[in-house]
Amino acid sequence: MTSPGPGAELPEGGRHDLRHGLSPDAPETEGYSDSEGAFGYVHSYETGSRLDGPGVRVTLFVSGCPLRCQYCHNPDTWHLKDGTRVAVEQVVARLGHFAPALRAMNGGLTISGGEALVQVAFTHRIFAAARSMGLHTALDTSGYLEARATDDYLKSVDLVLLDIKAGDPETYRRVTQRDLEPTLRFAERLAAMDKPVWVRYVLVPGLTDAPADIDRVAKLVAPMRNVEWVEVLPFHQLGAFKWKHLGLAYALGDSPPASPELVARVLGRFRDTGCNAR
């Protein structure tokens, strides 16, 4: 059952804010798929981001994610119940406010999460509206729900930030508790349609830094001409406080951040395999 009423204010803030229990009547995330997208559940939005695509961007963090990554920085986006229910018109109106500045700074809109494809109709409507404002659009996704990203959906997306969390199915399951296969299928599909992609790889010492794992991702991606960048994102502990607050067991409490030497070594492996990596 969805919450009644017109929807709340779109919450400004950002990825490091903690959001919890804001929509207790929201449906369970597991199996949820919206049909009209008139309303959606949102963690927050951030302005001025240079991390989530080209130029300066507004990044919208939507709620709901089927993965359970050990290193998740935003476990407060896993459940729709933790987000704020807002009307799509309100998101679009807020975006319209920023649109002239975003266009001037060669930026646009990125939808991240959580997993944007949980609320596929809602995010499709926002992407389509962004496009009609002349904004560049980017979808940040794990690809796990790739079957929901129809060709029509992808027409409203200029760039996919594809998080490949491991190249080995067993490691992927250990990291995310889910199967790698849909992500690989999505990568192949995006390559076949020549959709621009930046692959993102979160580097966690002792978890995702095995040379064989990295080589698997590199070899998959290197021949894909649509992949413009592989971005190696060093693991950090900035999300640890959220796990604690939510009462979740955090397995990486003792994991050190990825050192500059490790990052350089991994970047070297990607580059040696023929990827543009940074």
Ligand code: SF4
């Ligand atoms: S896909 Fe992203 S939001 Fe979902 S659990 Fe993994 S890191 Fe967290």
